[in-house]
Amino acid sequence: MxxxxxxxxxxxxxxxxxxxxxxxxxxxxxxxxxxxxxxxxxxxxxxxxxxxxxxxxxxxxxxxxxxxxxxxxxxxxxxxxxxxxxxxxxxxxxxxxxxxxxxxxxxxxxxxMYTLKRQNEELKQISEIQTEFLSIIGDYLFTYNISKDSLRIILPGNGNQTIVLYEGKLGVWSSDKLDNSMIDSHSIKDFEGLCMAIASGEPYFTRDIKMKLADYDEAAYWYTFKGKRIHRNDGENIIAGAISLTQNKEYPAEDVSVQDELRDAGTELLNKKAITNYAKKLIDKRVNHKVTIAIIDIDDFKTINDTYGHMFG
The missing domain is CATH 3.30.450.20 (PAS domain)
Structure with missing residues (x-):
């Protein structure tokens, strides 16, 4: 005592x-x-x-x-x-x-009853956020307690039919997915960004990831993760969100080297269209965050082209 x-x-x-x-x-x-x-x-x-x-x-x-x-x-x-x-x-x-x-x-x-009422209010708040994020074919729900480093991913069902896909630390989950090659190679950076958004308690985020979400997935599928931060009365922060199976997507512009229309015919560098597409996608992802675009120019490069030719330049 x-x-x-x-x-x-x-x-x-x-x-x-x-x-x-x-x-x-x-x-x-x-x-x-x-x-x-x-x-x-x-x-x-x-x-x-x-x-x-x-x-x-x-x-x-x-x-x-x-x-x-x-x-x-x-x-x-x-x-x-x-x-x-x-x-x-x-x-x-x-x-x-x-x-x-x-x-x-x-x-x-x-x-x-006071504790119960508070818990019910929190569950209702989490449920409202998850419902907001679910699509018609929305599949999974997740919550993350930041201070306790506790991630929970479930497949909702009726009563005892609810399946817990994962319950534990965020780092263990992310390491398991990466170490076992369950993240498509083109989605690794986006997956790392997703884990960072969850861990840091980003106010609102959405990420498209091609991965094997469940261990029984036979192939990698596109999933859209949407999450939102809840600030509780006791000072703790909870992330609540939904994971929806989405239609197949094209990879971002920086990954589509096979698409000739996005590259300059002479230099094979990404052209204006590719850079514009990439910038738009980056801005769409960074909701409520600033995005900086830097343009670098090389002085007198025309002299190189005129002297040695465009192919050399």
């Missing part, structure tokens, strides 16, 4: 967000509890959990326990008494706990 003055503990209890995972016996003794519950309830030596429940909610809680004994996993909303004698609404998820050798035990996952 953290040793703090009683007045400080009471103030913390009033505003502390409870998100606890506890074990209770069939007699409702608290066998194991997270720190957040101790902070909220106060001293819990030999505490009977039902003693902390608002009297009118005890019957509802006991009914839920009976349903768990019958093989169910139950959600129930009850009020718990804090160390300053105020009651706060909690959502409790109850399921059997089987690690004990004798007697019945229950696992209670307790979340206060």
């Amino acid at each position: 953290i040793s703090l003055p009683e007045a400080v503990m009471e103030k913390i209890a009033k505003y502390y967000n409870v998100n606890a995972d506890i074990i209770v016996s069939e007699y409702m003794n608290i066998v194991k509890a997270d720190e957040s519950l101790f902070m909220f309830l106060g001293e819990t030596s030999n505490l009977i959990f039902t003693h902390a429940i608002y009297p009118e909610d005890v019957v509802k809680f006991e009914t839920a326990i009976k349903e768990v004994d019958e093989g169910e996993q139950v959600y129930v909303s009850i009020r718990l008494k804090s160390r300053d004698s105020d009651y706060r609404w909690m959502r409790v998820f109850i399921k059997p706990y089987h690690d004990k050798t004798s007697g019945r035990y229950y696992n209670l996952e307790i979340t206060d």
Whole structure:
């Protein structure tokens, strides 16, 4: 337990967000509890959990326990008494706990309604952004917690049909894709730019990548990644976005050396059309960012051409 003055503990209890995972016996003794519950309830030596429940909610809680004994996993909303004698609404998820050798035990996952409301608001915000980015054939969703370096890519489905393609660190995911040649060689720079945009928390970004997104992809496909940054109330930044399978695309102008119309016939250098196409694509990608174009001129180059010929020049 953290040793703090009683007045400080009471103030913390009033505003502390409870998100606890506890074990209770069939007699409702608290066998194991997270720190957040101790902070909220106060001293819990030999505490009977039902003693902390608002009297009118005890019957509802006991009914839920009976349903768990019958093989169910139950959600129930009850009020718990804090160390300053105020009651706060909690959502409790109850399921059997089987690690004990004798007697019945229950696992209670307790979340206060304030925390739950905030989480739901964040999920709604993420969902709205992802829905905004999804096309008619939109396939995958992703989120990235910047401070925790936690990337999650899923294939949405109904209930348990949702498939998690990846969950872990961004660097591990990007290295795996690059090391296993799952990024088309022409898209490597764009893929590295995508990872940089995600890691740095770029406010808004879109990238077209030709890659094998899923391990079971038989070939590389074009995917459009669209993401947006969310600034949470607790100061953390979350990236939310969608990944859509797109139609086959041509490579950017800098990669189309086989297209004669984009090169000067004499020098085979990229011509004005190719440079214009490339500049437009670059500007479209750099939403809300400045783009600088530098033009370099060689003085008196005409003398070289006139003296040695255009082919030499």
